[in-house]
Amino acid sequence: MNLVVFEPLKGISCAECRKGPLPHLVRVSGVPRCLDCSALGHLVYLPRGDAALTRRARTGSSVSAVVVRFNKRRRRYERQGLLVEREALARAEQACRADAAVRARGRxxxxxxxxxxxxxxxxxxxxxxxxxxxxxxxxxxxxxxxxxxxxxxxxxxxxxxxxxxxxxxxxxxxxxxxxxxxxxxxxxxxxxxxxxxxxxxxxxxxxxxxxxxxxxxxxxxxxxxx
Structure with missing residues (x-):
């Protein structure tokens, strides 16, 4: 099951360490917590948009989380990006640079x-x-x-x-x-x-x-x- 991290629409502080406003948060039993207090503070944010980079970073990361934000007009949560380990992202970026020309021809x-x-x-x-x-x-x-x-x-x-x-x-x-x-x-x-x-x-x-x-x-x- 994918971990889900929320990108809040308004300023929210962590219920545990009181840090805020939070760019990303985890809800545990409805209570907001920051990434550090949720043992996810070591992850880095990868915005959506590059499918190959996202796929490789997620595959290479032992822990990852999907970042979502609520769309008021559509009344639903929409994916914004991914939180992955820094080393996994670096390896994914290197792999994408190596075969960029091949993927461009495929596109x-x-x-x-x-x-x-x-x-x-x-x-x-x-x-x-x-x-x-x-x-x-x-x-x-x-x-x-x-x-x-x-x-x-x-x-x-x-x-x-x-x-x-x-x-x-x-x-x-x-x-x-x-x-x-x-x-x-x-x-x-x-x-x-x-x-x-x-x-x-x-x-x-x-x-x-x-x-x-x-x-x-x-x-x-x-x-x-x-």
């Missing part, structure tokens, strides 16, 4: 692979939009797909259903695009209209656009030979 290959995957997925998402909404202008379908499937965005295109091109998920992405681009929805939110009220007020107009897009465009007549 570059991974970036190119992800970019190719994203291009293919966005095209597939746009094609599914046009299958469900054949009247949607192709350029709009492409723009909606690119927005919904942006990697790391957390939007519907990156959910499991979106990745599977589930028709319901694709329809959600199209509806959201119409809501934001074809109505005054954003202006209503800026005017402090509650979200649920703004959506209800605009639902009929959005449905009308989607119903139009569900109808295939008329086929162009081929000129007859004279």
């Amino acid at each position: 570059d290959r991974a970036r190119r692979r992800r970019a190719a995957e994203d291009t293919r997925f966005t095209a597939a998402f746009a094609a599914e939009i046009l299958r469900l909404f054949p009247g949607c202008p192709p350029d709009r379908a492409t723009a909606i797909a690119a927005h919904a499937s942006l990697r790391g965005s957390g939007r519907v295109g990156r959910t499991a259903a979106g990745r599977a091109l589930d028709p319901a998920a694709v329809a959600v992405a199209v509806r959201a695009a119409v809501r934001h681009l074809d109505t005054e929805y954003d202006a209503l939110l800026a005017a402090r209209v509650p979200r649920f009220e703004a959506r209800a007020r605009l639902a009929a107009r959005i449905d009308a656009v989607l119903d139009t897009w569900r109808t295939p465009p008329p086929e162009k007549e081929t000129p007859s030979a004279a």
